[in-house]
Amino acid sequence: xxxxxxxxxxxxxxxxxxxxxxxxxxxxxxxxxxxxxxxxxxxxxxxxxxxxxxxxxxxxxxxxxxxxxxxxxxxxxxxxxxxxxxxxxxxxxxxxxxxxxxxxxxxxxxxxxxxxxxxxxxxxxxxxxxxxxxxxxxxxxxxxxxxxxxxxxxxxxxxxxxxxx
Amino acid sequence: xxxxxxxxxxxxxxxxxxxxxxxxxxxxxxxxxxxxxxxxxxxxxxxxxxxxxxxxxxxxxxxxxxxxxxxxxxxxxxxxxxxxxxxxxxxxxxxxxxxxxxxxxxxxxxxxxxxxxxxxxxxxxxxxxxxxxxxxxxxxxxxxxxxxxxxxxxxxxxxxxxxxxxxxxxxxxxxxxxxxxxxxxxxxxxxxxxxxxxxxxxxxxxxxxxxxxxxxxxxxxxxxxxxxxxxxxxxxxxxxxxxxxxxxxxxxxxxxxxxxxxxxxxxxxxxxxxxxxx
Numbered sequence: 001x002x003x004x005x006x007x008x009x010x011x012x013x014x015x016x017x018x019x020x021x022x023x024x025x026x027x028x029x030x031x032x033x034x035x036x037x038x039x040x041x042x043x044x045x046x047x048x049x050x051x052x053x054x055x056x057x058x059x060x061x062x063x064x065x066x067x068x069x070x071x072x073x074x075x076x077x078x079x080x081x082x083x084x085x086x087x088x089x090x091x092x093x094x095x096x097x098x099x100x101x102x103x104x105x106x107x108x109x110x111x112x113x114x115x116x117x118x119x120x121x122x123x124x125x126x127x128x129x130x131x132x133x134x135x136x137x138x139x140x141x142x143x144x145x146x147x148x149x150x151x152x153x154x155x156x157x158x159x160x161x162x163x164x165x
Numbered sequence: 166x167x168x169x170x171x172x173x174x175x176x177x178x179x180x181x182x183x184x185x186x187x188x189x190x191x192x193x194x195x196x197x198x199x200x201x202x203x204x205x206x207x208x209x210x211x212x213x214x215x216x217x218x219x220x221x222x223x224x225x226x227x228x229x230x231x232x233x234x235x236x237x238x239x240x241x242x243x244x245x246x247x248x249x250x251x252x253x254x255x256x257x258x259x260x261x262x263x264x265x266x267x268x269x270x271x272x273x274x275x276x277x278x279x280x281x282x283x284x285x286x287x288x289x290x291x292x293x294x295x296x297x298x299x300x301x302x303x304x305x306x307x308x309x310x311x312x313x314x315x316x317x318x319x320x321x322x323x324x325x326x327x328x329x330x331x332x333x334x335x336x337x338x339x340x341x342x343x344x345x346x347x348x349x350x351x352x353x354x355x356x357x358x359x360x361x362x363x364x365x366x367x368x369x370x371x372x373x374x375x376x377x378x379x380x381x382x383x384x385x386x387x388x389x390x391x392x393x394x395x396x397x398x399x400x401x402x403x404x405x406x407x408x409x410x411x412x413x414x415x416x417x418x419x420x421x422x423x424x425x426x427x428x429x430x431x432x433x434x435x436x437x438x439x440x441x442x443x
Binding site for chain 1: 180182183184185213214215216244286288289290291292293335336337338375376377378
Protein backbone atom coordinates (compact mmCIF):
# COMPACT_ATOMS: atom_id res chain seq x y z
CA UNK A 1 0.00 0.00 0.00
CA UNK A 2 2.70 2.42 1.01
CA UNK A 3 4.64 1.58 -2.10
CA UNK A 4 1.63 2.21 -4.33
CA UNK A 5 1.11 5.68 -2.82
CA UNK A 6 4.76 6.43 -3.18
CA UNK A 7 4.78 5.29 -6.79
CA UNK A 8 1.64 7.25 -7.56
CA UNK A 9 3.11 10.35 -5.97
CA UNK A 10 6.34 9.93 -7.87
CA UNK A 11 4.39 9.46 -11.11
CA UNK A 12 2.31 12.56 -10.50
CA UNK A 13 5.38 14.64 -9.83
CA UNK A 14 7.50 13.39 -12.65
CA UNK A 15 5.10 12.58 -15.44
CA UNK A 16 4.26 16.14 -16.52
CA UNK A 17 7.87 17.16 -16.38
CA UNK A 18 8.98 14.21 -18.46
CA UNK A 19 6.27 14.49 -21.08
CA UNK A 20 6.86 18.19 -21.64
CA UNK A 21 10.61 18.32 -21.36
CA UNK A 22 11.11 17.21 -24.93
CA UNK A 23 8.69 19.86 -26.30
CA UNK A 24 9.73 22.95 -24.36
CA UNK A 25 12.44 24.96 -26.14
CA UNK A 26 15.34 26.11 -23.97
CA UNK A 27 14.54 29.05 -21.73
CA UNK A 28 10.78 28.73 -22.13
CA UNK A 29 8.12 27.69 -19.65
CA UNK A 30 5.96 24.65 -20.36
CA UNK A 31 2.51 25.30 -21.78
CA UNK A 32 -0.62 23.17 -21.96
CA UNK A 33 -0.58 20.89 -24.99
CA UNK A 34 -2.16 22.19 -28.21
CA UNK A 35 -2.23 21.27 -31.89
CA UNK A 36 0.57 22.98 -33.78
CA UNK A 37 -0.61 24.46 -37.06
CA UNK A 38 -0.01 27.50 -39.25
CA UNK A 39 -3.76 28.09 -38.93
CA UNK A 40 -3.00 29.34 -35.42
CA UNK A 41 -1.19 32.37 -36.88
CA UNK A 42 -4.57 34.03 -37.38
CA UNK A 43 -3.81 35.20 -40.91
CA UNK A 44 -2.68 33.67 -44.19
CA UNK A 45 0.67 34.67 -45.73
CA UNK A 46 0.28 37.96 -47.60
CA UNK A 47 0.34 37.67 -51.39
CA UNK A 48 3.04 40.34 -51.68
CA UNK A 49 6.21 38.30 -52.27
CA UNK A 50 8.69 41.11 -51.59
CA UNK A 51 7.20 42.10 -48.26
CA UNK A 52 9.43 39.89 -46.10
CA UNK A 53 12.53 41.46 -47.65
CA UNK A 54 11.04 44.96 -47.26
CA UNK A 55 10.84 44.18 -43.54
CA UNK A 56 14.52 43.26 -43.55
CA UNK A 57 14.10 39.49 -43.67
CA UNK A 58 14.86 37.37 -40.62
CA UNK A 59 17.16 39.96 -39.03
CA UNK A 60 14.72 42.83 -39.62
CA UNK A 61 11.70 40.98 -38.26
CA UNK A 62 13.76 39.82 -35.28
CA UNK A 63 14.79 43.40 -34.44
CA UNK A 64 11.21 44.66 -34.89
CA UNK A 65 9.81 42.04 -32.51
CA UNK A 66 12.55 42.59 -29.91
CA UNK A 67 11.94 46.35 -30.13
CA UNK A 68 8.16 45.86 -29.89
CA UNK A 69 8.54 43.71 -26.75
CA UNK A 70 11.00 46.17 -25.21
CA UNK A 71 8.74 49.16 -25.88
CA UNK A 72 5.74 47.32 -24.50
CA UNK A 73 7.58 46.33 -21.31
CA UNK A 74 8.31 50.03 -20.80
CA UNK A 75 4.79 51.16 -21.73
CA UNK A 76 2.72 51.76 -18.57
CA UNK A 77 -0.45 51.04 -20.56
CA UNK A 78 0.48 47.41 -21.21
CA UNK A 79 3.62 46.65 -19.19
CA UNK A 80 1.68 44.41 -16.78
CA UNK A 81 0.44 42.18 -19.60
CA UNK A 82 3.95 41.68 -20.94
CA UNK A 83 5.40 41.16 -17.47
CA UNK A 84 2.91 38.30 -17.10
CA UNK A 85 4.21 36.59 -20.25
CA UNK A 86 6.97 34.11 -20.99
CA UNK A 87 9.05 36.62 -22.94
CA UNK A 88 11.37 34.03 -24.45
CA UNK A 89 8.43 32.15 -25.89
CA UNK A 90 6.62 35.38 -26.84
CA UNK A 91 9.58 36.67 -28.84
CA UNK A 92 10.02 33.35 -30.63
CA UNK A 93 6.36 32.87 -31.55
CA UNK A 94 5.88 36.55 -32.55
CA UNK A 95 8.88 36.35 -34.87
CA UNK A 96 7.47 33.16 -36.37
CA UNK A 97 4.04 34.74 -36.74
CA UNK A 98 5.27 37.91 -38.46
CA UNK A 99 7.62 35.89 -40.68
CA UNK A 100 4.78 33.53 -41.67
CA UNK A 101 2.30 36.36 -42.41
CA UNK A 102 4.96 38.30 -44.37
CA UNK A 103 5.32 35.17 -46.54
CA UNK A 104 8.79 34.44 -45.17
CA UNK A 105 10.26 30.93 -44.85
CA UNK A 106 8.71 30.17 -41.46
CA UNK A 107 6.06 28.03 -39.87
CA UNK A 108 4.10 29.29 -36.89
CA UNK A 109 4.28 26.95 -33.92
CA UNK A 110 2.48 29.06 -31.33
CA UNK A 111 -1.05 28.89 -30.00
CA UNK A 112 -4.02 30.46 -31.72
CA UNK A 113 -4.83 34.06 -30.80
CA UNK A 114 -7.90 33.30 -28.69
CA UNK A 115 -6.09 30.66 -26.57
CA UNK A 116 -2.92 32.67 -26.09
CA UNK A 117 -4.78 35.80 -24.96
CA UNK A 118 -7.74 34.37 -23.05
CA UNK A 119 -6.22 34.96 -19.59
CA UNK A 120 -4.92 38.49 -20.19
CA UNK A 121 -8.22 40.39 -20.21
CA UNK A 122 -7.02 42.74 -22.92
CA UNK A 123 -9.00 45.88 -23.84
CA UNK A 124 -9.14 47.82 -27.11
CA UNK A 125 -7.03 50.56 -25.55
CA UNK A 126 -4.33 48.00 -24.76
CA UNK A 127 -4.61 46.41 -28.21
CA UNK A 128 -4.15 49.87 -29.77
CA UNK A 129 -1.18 50.56 -27.50
CA UNK A 130 0.47 47.43 -28.90
CA UNK A 131 -0.30 48.59 -32.45
CA UNK A 132 1.35 51.94 -31.71
CA UNK A 133 4.44 50.24 -30.31
CA UNK A 134 4.62 48.05 -33.40
CA UNK A 135 4.34 51.15 -35.61
CA UNK A 136 7.24 52.75 -33.72
CA UNK A 137 9.27 49.55 -34.01
CA UNK A 138 8.63 49.37 -37.76
CA UNK A 139 9.55 53.05 -38.12
CA UNK A 140 12.79 52.40 -36.26
CA UNK A 141 13.53 49.64 -38.78
CA UNK A 142 12.66 52.07 -41.64
CA UNK A 143 9.85 49.90 -42.99
CA UNK A 144 7.92 52.06 -45.49
CA UNK A 145 4.52 53.22 -44.20
CA UNK A 146 2.57 51.44 -46.94
CA UNK A 147 4.33 48.14 -46.18
CA UNK A 148 3.65 48.64 -42.45
CA UNK A 149 -0.05 48.98 -43.22
CA UNK A 150 -0.10 45.68 -45.11
CA UNK A 151 1.09 43.85 -42.00
CA UNK A 152 -1.23 45.86 -39.73
CA UNK A 153 -4.18 45.06 -42.02
CA UNK A 154 -3.44 41.34 -41.57
CA UNK A 155 -3.14 41.70 -37.79
CA UNK A 156 -6.16 44.01 -37.27
CA UNK A 157 -8.91 41.34 -37.41
CA UNK A 158 -7.14 39.49 -34.55
CA UNK A 159 -8.65 42.20 -32.33
CA UNK A 160 -11.80 40.07 -32.18
CA UNK A 161 -9.89 37.17 -30.54
CA UNK A 162 -7.38 39.22 -28.54
CA UNK A 163 -9.71 41.78 -26.95
CA UNK A 164 -11.82 40.05 -24.33
CA UNK A 165 -12.76 42.89 -22.04
CA UNK B 166 11.05 32.88 -14.18
CA UNK B 167 7.81 33.44 -12.35
CA UNK B 168 4.53 34.17 -13.98
CA UNK B 169 2.97 37.29 -12.52
CA UNK B 170 -0.77 37.62 -12.85
CA UNK B 171 -1.63 41.15 -13.98
CA UNK B 172 -3.79 42.91 -11.40
CA UNK B 173 -7.23 43.62 -12.72
CA UNK B 174 -8.43 47.09 -11.80
CA UNK B 175 -12.07 46.19 -11.48
CA UNK B 176 -13.00 49.58 -10.08
CA UNK B 177 -11.54 51.42 -13.05
CA UNK B 178 -14.46 51.25 -15.45
CA UNK B 179 -13.72 54.34 -17.54
CA UNK B 180 -10.51 54.23 -19.53
CA UNK B 181 -8.89 57.43 -20.75
CA UNK B 182 -8.11 57.76 -24.46
CA UNK B 183 -7.04 54.74 -26.39
CA UNK B 184 -7.86 55.38 -30.03
CA UNK B 185 -5.20 55.32 -32.71
CA UNK B 186 -4.18 58.59 -34.35
CA UNK B 187 -6.78 60.08 -36.71
CA UNK B 188 -9.28 57.27 -36.08
CA UNK B 189 -11.66 59.67 -34.34
CA UNK B 190 -11.87 61.69 -37.57
CA UNK B 191 -11.96 65.47 -37.49
CA UNK B 192 -15.07 67.64 -37.07
CA UNK B 193 -17.37 68.48 -39.91
CA UNK B 194 -18.72 72.03 -40.22
CA UNK B 195 -21.97 70.88 -38.62
CA UNK B 196 -20.08 69.58 -35.58
CA UNK B 197 -20.35 65.83 -36.18
CA UNK B 198 -17.23 63.70 -36.23
CA UNK B 199 -16.05 63.06 -39.77
CA UNK B 200 -14.44 64.96 -42.58
CA UNK B 201 -14.71 68.71 -43.00
CA UNK B 202 -17.82 68.71 -45.16
CA UNK B 203 -19.50 65.48 -44.21
CA UNK B 204 -20.10 63.30 -41.15
CA UNK B 205 -18.45 59.88 -40.99
CA UNK B 206 -19.44 56.72 -39.12
CA UNK B 207 -16.51 57.22 -36.72
CA UNK B 208 -17.38 58.33 -33.18
CA UNK B 209 -15.57 61.47 -32.05
CA UNK B 210 -13.12 61.66 -29.15
CA UNK B 211 -10.34 59.29 -28.17
CA UNK B 212 -12.49 57.03 -26.02
CA UNK B 213 -12.77 53.35 -26.84
CA UNK B 214 -15.70 51.04 -26.13
CA UNK B 215 -14.72 51.31 -22.45
CA UNK B 216 -14.43 55.07 -22.27
CA UNK B 217 -15.86 58.49 -22.94
CA UNK B 218 -14.09 60.85 -25.32
CA UNK B 219 -14.59 64.49 -26.08
CA UNK B 220 -13.63 66.89 -28.84
CA UNK B 221 -13.89 70.56 -29.70
CA UNK B 222 -13.28 72.27 -33.01
CA UNK B 223 -12.90 75.61 -34.68
CA UNK B 224 -13.14 75.87 -38.47
CA UNK B 225 -12.90 78.79 -40.81
CA UNK B 226 -13.45 79.00 -44.54
CA UNK B 227 -12.72 82.26 -46.32
CA UNK B 228 -14.25 82.16 -49.80
CA UNK B 229 -14.65 84.92 -52.38
CA UNK B 230 -17.49 86.89 -50.78
CA UNK B 231 -18.19 85.16 -47.47
CA UNK B 232 -16.57 83.73 -44.39
CA UNK B 233 -18.00 80.55 -42.95
CA UNK B 234 -17.13 79.90 -39.34
CA UNK B 235 -17.94 76.91 -37.19
CA UNK B 236 -17.11 75.98 -33.64
CA UNK B 237 -18.48 73.43 -31.27
CA UNK B 238 -17.95 70.48 -28.99
CA UNK B 239 -18.90 66.85 -28.99
CA UNK B 240 -18.75 63.81 -26.77
CA UNK B 241 -18.31 60.19 -27.79
CA UNK B 242 -19.77 57.61 -25.42
CA UNK B 243 -18.22 54.13 -25.45
CA UNK B 244 -17.31 54.49 -29.14
CA UNK B 245 -21.01 53.98 -29.75
CA UNK B 246 -22.98 57.22 -29.35
CA UNK B 247 -21.87 60.71 -30.32
CA UNK B 248 -23.60 63.89 -29.14
CA UNK B 249 -22.55 67.23 -30.60
CA UNK B 250 -23.31 70.89 -30.62
CA UNK B 251 -21.97 73.40 -33.07
CA UNK B 252 -22.57 76.97 -34.06
CA UNK B 253 -22.08 77.84 -37.71
CA UNK B 254 -22.02 81.40 -39.02
CA UNK B 255 -22.04 82.94 -42.48
CA UNK B 256 -20.40 86.36 -42.47
CA UNK B 257 -21.73 88.26 -45.49
CA UNK B 258 -18.91 90.85 -45.49
CA UNK B 259 -19.54 93.34 -48.32
CA UNK B 260 -22.08 91.01 -49.92
CA UNK B 261 -24.34 91.86 -46.98
CA UNK B 262 -24.56 95.45 -48.16
CA UNK B 263 -25.29 94.35 -51.74
CA UNK B 264 -28.08 92.08 -50.43
CA UNK B 265 -29.51 94.99 -48.44
CA UNK B 266 -28.67 93.39 -45.08
CA UNK B 267 -25.80 95.63 -44.13
CA UNK B 268 -22.09 95.05 -44.43
CA UNK B 269 -20.80 92.27 -42.21
CA UNK B 270 -24.30 90.94 -41.51
CA UNK B 271 -24.08 87.48 -39.99
CA UNK B 272 -26.47 84.58 -40.40
CA UNK B 273 -25.99 81.77 -37.95
CA UNK B 274 -27.44 78.46 -36.86
CA UNK B 275 -27.10 76.14 -33.91
CA UNK B 276 -26.72 72.48 -34.75
CA UNK B 277 -27.43 69.69 -32.29
CA UNK B 278 -26.30 66.29 -33.44
CA UNK B 279 -26.63 62.67 -32.37
CA UNK B 280 -24.99 59.72 -34.07
CA UNK B 281 -25.21 56.02 -33.27
CA UNK B 282 -22.77 53.42 -34.53
CA UNK B 283 -24.86 50.42 -35.51
CA UNK B 284 -22.47 47.97 -37.22
CA UNK B 285 -18.95 47.20 -38.27
CA UNK B 286 -15.57 48.52 -37.28
CA UNK B 287 -13.72 50.79 -39.73
CA UNK B 288 -10.31 50.01 -38.26
CA UNK B 289 -10.31 46.36 -37.14
CA UNK B 290 -12.62 44.89 -39.78
CA UNK B 291 -9.85 44.47 -42.34
CA UNK B 292 -10.94 40.94 -43.30
CA UNK B 293 -14.46 41.94 -44.28
CA UNK B 294 -16.08 44.32 -46.72
CA UNK B 295 -18.50 45.47 -44.04
CA UNK B 296 -17.78 49.14 -43.27
CA UNK B 297 -18.47 50.87 -39.99
CA UNK B 298 -22.04 52.10 -40.25
CA UNK B 299 -23.69 54.83 -38.22
CA UNK B 300 -26.99 56.67 -38.37
CA UNK B 301 -27.37 60.23 -37.18
CA UNK B 302 -29.44 63.33 -37.10
CA UNK B 303 -28.71 67.03 -36.91
CA UNK B 304 -31.31 69.41 -35.56
CA UNK B 305 -30.60 72.90 -36.87
CA UNK B 306 -32.16 76.16 -35.83
CA UNK B 307 -31.53 79.51 -37.48
CA UNK B 308 -30.85 82.69 -35.52
CA UNK B 309 -32.28 84.77 -38.40
CA UNK B 310 -35.71 83.19 -38.73
CA UNK B 311 -37.46 86.19 -40.25
CA UNK B 312 -34.70 86.77 -42.76
CA UNK B 313 -34.43 83.20 -44.05
CA UNK B 314 -38.20 83.09 -44.47
CA UNK B 315 -38.10 86.42 -46.33
CA UNK B 316 -35.49 84.84 -48.62
CA UNK B 317 -37.95 82.04 -49.45
CA UNK B 318 -37.34 79.34 -46.86
CA UNK B 319 -40.45 77.66 -45.46
CA UNK B 320 -38.92 76.97 -42.04
CA UNK B 321 -36.22 78.43 -39.81
CA UNK B 322 -35.49 75.03 -38.23
CA UNK B 323 -35.08 71.56 -39.62
CA UNK B 324 -33.68 68.10 -39.16
CA UNK B 325 -31.17 66.32 -41.37
CA UNK B 326 -31.13 62.54 -41.06
CA UNK B 327 -28.17 60.61 -42.39
CA UNK B 328 -26.50 57.24 -42.60
CA UNK B 329 -22.72 57.00 -43.00
CA UNK B 330 -20.47 54.10 -43.95
CA UNK B 331 -16.76 54.47 -43.26
CA UNK B 332 -14.08 51.98 -44.25
CA UNK B 333 -10.34 52.02 -43.75
CA UNK B 334 -8.69 50.01 -46.53
CA UNK B 335 -5.56 49.70 -44.42
CA UNK B 336 -3.55 47.51 -46.80
CA UNK B 337 -4.01 50.27 -49.40
CA UNK B 338 -3.65 53.14 -46.88
CA UNK B 339 -7.01 54.49 -48.06
CA UNK B 340 -9.94 55.76 -46.02
CA UNK B 341 -13.34 56.02 -47.68
CA UNK B 342 -16.68 57.33 -46.50
CA UNK B 343 -20.12 57.51 -48.05
CA UNK B 344 -22.98 59.37 -46.42
CA UNK B 345 -26.58 59.58 -47.53
CA UNK B 346 -28.43 62.57 -46.10
CA UNK B 347 -32.18 63.20 -46.07
CA UNK B 348 -32.50 66.96 -45.93
CA UNK B 349 -34.34 70.09 -46.97
CA UNK B 350 -31.65 72.49 -45.75
CA UNK B 351 -30.63 75.48 -47.87
CA UNK B 352 -26.85 76.01 -47.66
CA UNK B 353 -26.69 73.42 -44.83
CA UNK B 354 -29.49 75.34 -43.06
CA UNK B 355 -27.82 78.77 -43.00
CA UNK B 356 -30.55 79.94 -45.42
CA UNK B 357 -33.34 78.00 -43.73
CA UNK B 358 -35.27 74.88 -44.65
CA UNK B 359 -37.98 73.93 -47.09
CA UNK B 360 -39.76 71.74 -44.57
CA UNK B 361 -41.27 68.29 -45.10
CA UNK B 362 -42.36 68.94 -48.66
CA UNK B 363 -38.82 69.29 -50.03
CA UNK B 364 -36.98 66.58 -48.07
CA UNK B 365 -34.71 64.68 -50.44
CA UNK B 366 -31.77 62.27 -50.35
CA UNK B 367 -28.33 63.70 -51.08
CA UNK B 368 -25.11 61.65 -51.20
CA UNK B 369 -21.76 62.77 -49.81
CA UNK B 370 -18.43 61.03 -50.38
CA UNK B 371 -14.95 61.36 -48.90
CA UNK B 372 -11.73 59.71 -49.93
CA UNK B 373 -8.45 59.99 -48.05
CA UNK B 374 -4.97 58.65 -48.59
CA UNK B 375 -2.71 58.18 -45.58
CA UNK B 376 0.81 59.44 -46.25
CA UNK B 377 1.94 58.62 -42.74
CA UNK B 378 0.51 57.71 -39.36
CA UNK B 379 -0.09 61.42 -38.80
CA UNK B 380 -0.99 62.79 -42.21
CA UNK B 381 -3.95 62.09 -44.45
CA UNK B 382 -4.75 63.92 -47.68
CA UNK B 383 -7.99 63.65 -49.57
CA UNK B 384 -11.09 65.18 -51.01
CA UNK B 385 -14.79 65.34 -50.34
CA UNK B 386 -17.86 65.94 -52.49
CA UNK B 387 -21.23 66.82 -51.02
CA UNK B 388 -24.32 66.88 -53.23
CA UNK B 389 -26.81 69.51 -52.10
CA UNK B 390 -30.44 70.42 -52.65
CA UNK B 391 -31.28 73.47 -54.77
CA UNK B 392 -34.65 74.67 -53.51
CA UNK B 393 -34.50 78.43 -53.02
CA UNK B 394 -36.15 80.42 -55.81
CA UNK B 395 -33.99 83.53 -55.53
CA UNK B 396 -30.58 81.86 -55.72
CA UNK B 397 -29.05 78.76 -57.20
CA UNK B 398 -27.33 76.36 -54.79
CA UNK B 399 -24.39 74.20 -55.87
CA UNK B 400 -22.67 71.09 -54.55
CA UNK B 401 -19.70 71.52 -52.21
CA UNK B 402 -16.31 69.96 -52.61
CA UNK B 403 -12.90 70.24 -51.02
CA UNK B 404 -9.38 68.87 -51.02
CA UNK B 405 -7.69 68.69 -47.65
CA UNK B 406 -4.70 67.62 -45.63
CA UNK B 407 -5.22 66.65 -41.99
CA UNK B 408 -2.23 66.39 -39.71
CA UNK B 409 -2.34 64.90 -36.23
CA UNK B 410 0.29 66.77 -34.24
CA UNK B 411 -0.34 64.35 -31.41
CA UNK B 412 -3.18 62.36 -29.85
CA UNK B 413 -5.02 65.52 -28.93
CA UNK B 414 -4.57 68.06 -31.70
CA UNK B 415 -5.36 67.70 -35.39
CA UNK B 416 -4.93 70.56 -37.84
CA UNK B 417 -6.63 70.54 -41.22
CA UNK B 418 -6.04 72.82 -44.17
CA UNK B 419 -7.84 72.66 -47.44
CA UNK B 420 -9.22 74.27 -50.51
CA UNK B 421 -13.00 74.45 -50.58
CA UNK B 422 -15.45 75.23 -53.37
CA UNK B 423 -18.91 76.13 -52.08
CA UNK B 424 -20.21 77.09 -55.52
CA UNK B 425 -22.88 79.77 -55.66
CA UNK B 426 -24.21 81.26 -52.41
CA UNK B 427 -27.11 83.75 -52.41
CA UNK B 428 -26.47 84.78 -56.05
CA UNK B 429 -22.73 85.19 -55.47
CA UNK B 430 -20.91 82.79 -57.79
CA UNK B 431 -17.66 80.83 -57.42
CA UNK B 432 -17.28 80.85 -53.67
CA UNK B 433 -13.88 79.19 -53.44
CA UNK B 434 -11.14 79.64 -50.93
CA UNK B 435 -9.07 78.41 -48.06
CA UNK B 436 -10.38 76.19 -45.29
CA UNK B 437 -8.62 75.82 -41.94
CA UNK B 438 -9.69 73.77 -38.97
CA UNK B 439 -8.31 72.80 -35.59
CA UNK B 440 -9.70 69.99 -33.50
CA UNK B 441 -8.72 68.93 -30.04
CA UNK B 442 -9.79 65.56 -28.73
CA UNK B 443 -9.46 63.64 -25.50
